[in-house]
Amino acid sequence: MRRQLSLIVFMALLAGGLAVPRPGWAVDPNRAGAAAIAEAPAPAAFLKRYERLEQELDRLGLPPLFKGERPDVLPLIRDAALKSTNVYDASGFRYLTLHLLLLNESDQPQTLLTSEMSLVVDGREMRMADIPRELHGQVVDSGGRLVPLTDALPPLSVTAPPQGTAVVPVVFAPISSRDAVPALRLKYSLNGKPFELNLNHTQQAALELSVERIGPRGACVLAEVGGILDPLNAADFAEELTALTAQGARRFVVAWKPDSPPPSSFVMGWLGAAGDLESSVFGQFPALPTELKEFHLAAIPEGTPTELLEDSELVKVHADVADAVSAALATALPRQTRADVLQELSSGHALCRAAALRYGTVQLLPSDVPTVLRFLSDPGSREARAACAGLAELDDDRSRKALEDLVLRGAPELAAAAFEALAASRFASHIELASRLIPKLTTIPEERLLEILGRSGHPAFQSRVLAAARNSDPRIRVAALAALRGAARPEVHGILRDALRDSDPGVRDAAFASMSALISNGDTALLRAATDEALRRLAGNEESPTAIGVIQNTRDPRAVPLLVRRLEQDPSSRGPMLELLGRIGGVEALAAISRNYESLDPGLRAVAIRHLWLQQSPGARELALNDVATRDPALRERCIAVLISDASPDAVRAIAQALRDCTGGDGYPLANALASISTPEAIDALMAFRASPDETQRMYGVWGFRQIWDRSPASEAVSTGMSLLSNDDGTRPDVLSSAESYMDLALELDPLLPQAYSTRGNIRLRREQWEPALRDFHAALELQPDDDVALSGVAIAWVMQGRTADAFEWIDGVTPLYTDRPIFNYNVACVYGRALEMVRRQPDTQERRRKEEQYLEDAFRSLDRALRRGLELADLMSADPDLASLRDEPRFQELVEQARSMRN
Numbered sequence: 001m002r003r004q005l006s007l008i009v010f011m012a013l014l015a016g017g018l019a020v021p022r023p024g025w026a027v028d029p030n031r032a033g034a035a036a037i038a039e040a041p042a043p044a045a046f047l048k049r050y051e052r053l054e055q056e057l058d059r060l061g062l063p064p065l066f067k068g069e070r071p072d073v074l075p076l077i078r079d080a081a082l083k084s085t086n087v088y089d090a091s092g093f094r095y096l097t098l099h100l101l102l103l104n105e106s107d108q109p110q111t112l113l114t115s116e117m118s119l120v121v122d123g124r125e126m127r128m129a130d131i132p133r134e135l136h137g138q139v140v141d142s143g144g145r146l147v148p149l150t151d152a153l154p155p156l157s158v159t160a161p162p163q164g165t166a167v168v169p170v171v172f173a174p175i176s177s178r179d180a181v182p183a184l185r186l187k188y189s190l191n192g193k194p195f196e197l198n199l200n201h202t203q204q205a206a207l208e209l210s211v212e213r214i215g216p217r218g219a220c221v222l223a224e225v226g227g228i229l230d231p232l233n234a235a236d237f238a239e240e241l242t243a244l245t246a247q248g249a250r251r252f253v254v255a256w257k258p259d260s261p262p263p264s265s266f267v268m269g270w271l272g273a274a275g276d277l278e279s280s281v282f283g284q285f286p287a288l289p290t291e292l293k294e295f296h297l298a299a300i301p302e303g304t305p306t307e308l309l310e311d312s313e314l315v316k317v318h319a320d321v322a323d324a325v326s327a328a329l330a331t332a333l334p335r336q337t338r339a340d341v342l343q344e345l346s347s348g349h350a351l352c353r354a355a356a357l358r359y360g361t362v363q364l365l366p367s368d369v370p371t372v373l374r375f376l377s378d379p380g381s382r383e384a385r386a387a388c389a390g391l392a393e394l395d396d397d398r399s400r401k402a403l404e405d406l407v408l409r410g411a412p413e414l415a416a417a418a419f420e421a422l423a424a425s426r427f428a429s430h431i432e433l434a435s436r437l438i439p440k441l442t443t444i445p446e447e448r449l450l451e452i453l454g455r456s457g458h459p460a461f462q463s464r465v466l467a468a469a470r471n472s473d474p475r476i477r478v479a480a481l482a483a484l485r486g487a488a489r490p491e492v493h494g495i496l497r498d499a500l501r502d503s504d505p506g507v508r509d510a511a512f513a514s515m516s517a518l519i520s521n522g523d524t525a526l527l528r529a530a531t532d533e534a535l536r537r538l539a540g541n542e543e544s545p546t547a548i549g550v551i552q553n554t555r556d557p558r559a560v561p562l563l564v565r566r567l568e569q570d571p572s573s574r575g576p577m578l579e580l581l582g583r584i585g586g587v588e589a590l591a592a593i594s595r596n597y598e599s600l601d602p603g604l605r606a607v608a609i610r611h612l613w614l615q616q617s618p619g620a621r622e623l624a625l626n627d628v629a630t631r632d633p634a635l636r637e638r639c640i641a642v643l644i645s646d647a648s649p650d651a652v653r654a655i656a657q658a659l660r661d662c663t664g665g666d667g668y669p670l671a672n673a674l675a676s677i678s679t680p681e682a683i684d685a686l687m688a689f690r691a692s693p694d695e696t697q698r699m700y701g702v703w704g705f706r707q708i709w710d711r712s713p714a715s716e717a718v719s720t721g722m723s724l725l726s727n728d729d730g731t732r733p734d735v736l737s738s739a740e741s742y743m744d745l746a747l748e749l750d751p752l753l754p755q756a757y758s759t760r761g762n763i764r765l766r767r768e769q770w771e772p773a774l775r776d777f778h779a780a781l782e783l784q785p786d787d788d789v790a791l792s793g794v795a796i797a798w799v800m801q802g803r804t805a806d807a808f809e810w811i812d813g814v815t816p817l818y819t820d821r822p823i824f825n826y827n828v829a830c831v832y833g834r835a836l837e838m839v840r841r842q843p844d845t846q847e848r849r850r851k852e853e854q855y856l857e858d859a860f861r862s863l864d865r866a867l868r869r870g871l872e873l874a875d876l877m878s879a880d881p882d883l884a885s886l887r888d889e890p891r892f893q894e895l896v897e898q899a900r901s902m903r904n
Contacts, residue, residue, distance in 0.1 A: 040165040046103045050074050056205035056227075063201065072106035073160060073190050077202050078167075079143040082181060082231040083266065093135060095173035096184070097142045097152055098199075102168065104160035110190045112168060114154040119172040120185040128153070131173050132821075139666065142169060144264060148666070149173065160190075180286040181235035203232035208257075211240055213249065214349040216340035216360075219332040220325060221249045222351070226257045229267055231285065238286035250293035251328040255321045262304035269308035271297065272315050294331070298324035322382060326355040333360035338368075345371060354386035361390035369398045376402065379410065385417040392421035392430055400433055407437050407444070415443040416452065423456040435460050447479040454483025462487065469495045474504040481510035485517040492518075493525050500533055509546070512537075516546050519553055531556050538562040541570070548576050555584045564592040574604055582611025594619045602632030609638045613645075621646050628670075629658035640673045647677045656685040659700055671700040675707035683708075683752075690785070705784065714746035714753050721746070722759060736763050754784035761793050770797045788818065792827030796882070799834045807831060825866035830882035832859035837885040859886055863895050 041049075053076065057064055065075070080098040096119065104110045118127045135149055142152035152171040160166035168188075175182070184199040208226030213219075221244050229237060241252065254271070274288045274295050298318040300306060309315055318324035333341065333356060341360035344352055357375060364372070372394070375387040388406065391399040406418035419441070422434035438461075441449060450468055453461040465487070468480035481499055484492050496518075499511030515530040531554045534547035539562055551559045560581065567577040578600075581589040593608050594617070600608060605627060612620035624642035627635055636658075643651035652674065659670040671689070674682045686708075690701030709715070721742030724735055743760035746753060761776030774797045780790035791814050798807035811828055818824040836855040842848050863877075863886075877883060877896050886892045 040167045041101060043103055043163065043165055046074070046076065046101065046165055050076055050103065052208070052227075053202065053205050056208055057201065060205060062205060063198070065197070065202070071190075071193075071195070072104065073110045074103045074105065075195070075197055076101040076103075077197070077199065077206065077232075080199070080203060080230045080232045081141045081264070081266070082175065083141055085138045085140065093138070093174035094176070095140050095149070095171060096175055097140055097169075097171045099143055100168040100170050100186070100188070102158075102160040102166045102190075104162060104164055104166070107162045109159050109161055111157050111159045112188055112190050113157050114168065114170075115156060116189055117170065118187045120183075120187065121172075121175055122177050122179070122182045124176075125187075126172060128170065128172055131171070135173055138173075139668070140171065140173070141264075141266070142171065179235075181232060184232070199232055200235075203228075203230060204236045206230075207233040207236060208260075209237060209240060211244070213244070214325070215251075215329050215332060215352045215355070216336045216344050216348070218249065219251060219336075220328045220352070221252045222321070222325065223252065223254045224257055225254065225260055228261050229263045231267065234267065234270065235286040238288050241292075242289045245289040245291040250291060251296075251332060252292060252294065253296045253298060253321065253324045253328050255298040255324065256301050257299075260301050262301040265305035265308060268304060268306055271295075272309040272312040274312070274314050294328050296324040296328050322351050322354065325351045326358065326386075329355040330359050334362050336360060336363060338363045338365065342368065342371065345375075354382045357383060357386035357390040361393040364390075364394060366394060366396040366398075369394055369396050369402075372399070373402055376406070376414075379414045384414055388414070388417040388421040389424075391418075392425040392427075395427045395429065400430065403430075404433060404437065408440060408442070410443060412443050412445070412448075416448055419444060419449070420452045420455075423452055423458065423461065431458060431460055438464055446476055450476070450479040450483045454485070457486050462489075466491060466495065469499070474502075474507050477502075477504075478506050478510040481507065481514050485514045486521075490525075496526065497529055500529065512544075513546050516550050516553075519550065527554065530554075535559060535562065538566065541566065543573075548580065551580055552583060557584055557586055557588075560584055560586065560589050560592070564588070567592065567596055574600065575607065578604055578607050578611070582607070582614070585611075585615045590615055590617045590619075594623075597623060602627075602630055602635040605630075606632070606635040606638040609635070609642060613638075613642050621651075625650060625654045628654050629661055631666075637669065640669055644673050644676045647679060647682075649679075649681045652677060652679065652681040652685055656688075659685075659689065660697065662696075662700075667696075667700050668703055671704040672707050675704040675711075678708055702786070709753060709755065712750045712753050714750035714756060717742045717746040717749065718753065718756050718759060725759075725763070733767070736767055739763055740767075752783055754780040754787055754790070757783070758787050758789040758793065761797075762789060765793060765796060765800075768800070770801045773797045786818065788821060788824040788827055791818070791824065792831055795828075795831040796834050799831060799838060802838070804835055804838070807835065819865070822866045825862045829859045829862035829866065829886075830880065832856075832862065833880075833883045833885050840885065856886070856889065859883075860889075860891050860895070863892075867895060867898055 054064060078099045078101055080096075082094065082096050084094045102110070102112070115127075115129045118125050120126075131149065131153075138149050139146050140149050140152050149171060152169060154169040158166050158168045170186070181200070186197045186199055188195055188197075206227045207229060209223060210226065211221065211223045214222050221241075223237075223240070244252075270285045270288075274292055292314060295315050296318060297309070297315060298321045300317065306317065309317055316324075316327060318327060329352060333344075336344075341356055341363050344356040344360065348356060353375070357372065361368075361372060369391070372387050372390050375381075375383040378384055388403060391403055403418045403422055407415050407422070409415075410418060419434060419437065422430045422437070425431060425434075438449070444452075446468070450465060453465050465480050465483045468476050469484060471477050471480065477499065481496070484495070496511045496515050499507050500515075502508055502511070512530070512533055515526045515533070518526055519530055530550050534544070534550040534554075535556070535558055537544040537547040538551070538559060551563075563577045563580050563584075566573050567581065570577075578593065581593055590612060593612060597605060597608050605623070609620050609623055609627075612623070620642050624639040624646075628639040628643060630636050630639070640655070643655055655670050655673050655677075659667045659674070662670065671686070674686050686701050686704040688701070689697050690705065692698045692701065721739040724739045724742070740760055740763045743756050743763065746756040747760075750756070757776045757780035761773045761780065764770075764773035764776060774794060777790040777793040777797065780787050781794070784790070792811075795807040795811050798804070798810070811831060815828065832855045836852060836859065839848055839851045839855060877892075877899060878887075883892070
């Protein structure tokens, strides 16, 4: 598809005028109606959200939803998704899905005919009923569910009951636009009365975005989302951030208000990709500014999928807004002037004061200690705890005295904050004070004290922690052992080994956890002891994630029989056991995985096959052959990967059978697998699918061949030759000869590439080599029966040979199949244009005039059909020699202007 899209541009500029198709058939409105209807909101909730939307439109200075009197039926948009079926490259198509919510405030039912709905994209109107049929099997996101496009279509009509609500599923495809989020207007009728919604405006208002710069010199941007962030208003969101970066903002906090609905996983993935310049997954989303230095997300609504944020290098997630703001300012405040920090403490934003105390006091002077001390007046506040950290940055007797008083006499939480500030200080005097205070502590629980000392890691506190690790109180020992996780010293090793033999299980667990942490940090002295303890726990069937982690680290083969026993006897632990057995490997482990395969659920079977294949077990192939027809996506993906690597005739047969059994449009990974294998058996299978009478099966075959052609080693030669033809001198004999030589080279590299044949055929048409052109077009059609260029090229070649009857019979035979393809209709017009040119060379007779009138009518009918289906090639129409015979006709100029207005 990627190359096909480029062909639309390049081939349209060929002097012969043949353009490359965007293939498909229209949706039959009588067949629509398979969509699962989402739940409609209650009228009261609907009305509340509608009124908020109107208020936000007014605040933004946008037009109201309706001018004049409010209609009886109010609309809202929910679940908007503007995405591509392939986010990695151009082989997919863009689509829009959403739910149109209706609130009927009248006493009469109101009916909407969905076949009459349309979408205006950048000024070009398209109907939902005109979705090309070849797209029907593709999977789209409808209301957060991935479903075949046909299942996202609405019923033929939806009725909103009196005083009630209704939901109308909406899907439009393909969305063709150069913009990430084009101008979108949804048009619909209720009981025959037309309505129109500006989707860009409604969703911009639905975002309810408020933005302010806070912190010293506006160092942080706080953007709060009160509504829904979706793919339609993402452009407004990105534009706001971009404008702020142009003003110098680099640190951003994006927070959601308490009643905001959760964003989709795709939106969260887009945010998570911020700063990743190499990510192509969200290439069709509006670009977030590359100048972002820090990007913090806070108060994310419950239920939001956040998995795609976990691997982001830039994005940090926080539980609340104050933590996010503090983190964002952590690097900014130490670089501010003393005056900036003092101003922030005296009159700055409430969310910034704690950050200024914690990170800005490094710029203050001892004379500023009283300013910091003021924030201790409310012991339970965030500012008071931050002030403790700030005082530790001031090497002054007053700051030390204040911290000492808090440690000895403050409330427990503030006392702990004060002691931690001293223990983490960069000043030796503060560390010395903390050491002196330890014996006097009465307000800080011992366990909390040990936690603070362990986090500090300063050698001055090691003896205190080591002593606590030998304490007779198990609670104290557990806290101390946890504090030793960063201390790789010989005496620590002995303490941990001794603790493993303690009678208290909590002590043993704490020692084992610390051992595991030290091993992960490279301390090999405890490797044997920790492994033995892990094996002991596995042998005792203990639930011990630490034991699992140690075995993952050591991969000790002694664990295999213990893991196999757990695998076979404890269904709840099968996942971790399989992973461990696969990581350890070996004959015994692999035999156990294979032996237990049939008892595993599909998700675990995928894990099993992956490990068997990685360990080069021959059993993986047989299991993949048997399970490739599964409906479980993870298992099928793993089976496909194994069978692609195998690429045997058995693998092809299994994949093809699974593809024949597919329902609901989920067979594209299998078709792609056949394309990846590309052996003669795989090609034959795809040809059988392409010739199938079943529409979905046929689309699988078409898709598979497109993948093969996109991966062809000859594609670069074809692209180079086509680029020559796209230039203004693309009609010169030397250029045509050079372009043809590239097609010859392409066919030497890949004699099964239809685009090379159809392009060379078009070149030969321009060189008036009719018979060679025919041979190329027929060769292209053998490989790609629906190639528009070749379909119409055959007819043009016959016309130019005087075989007009054959040409028209050919066109009449294929037109019903491709009547809704704009480029095909354009090329048919070219056929009639050439036929008109030939007939005008004949003597003037009544028969000639009859044919001339007929050819004119047929040519304009085809051009009109092409324009009504979205063709915008006004410049090509004006210069195309195939249409030269039409150029003096007034109707032709009208159509050119129509095409030009569509483009504008």
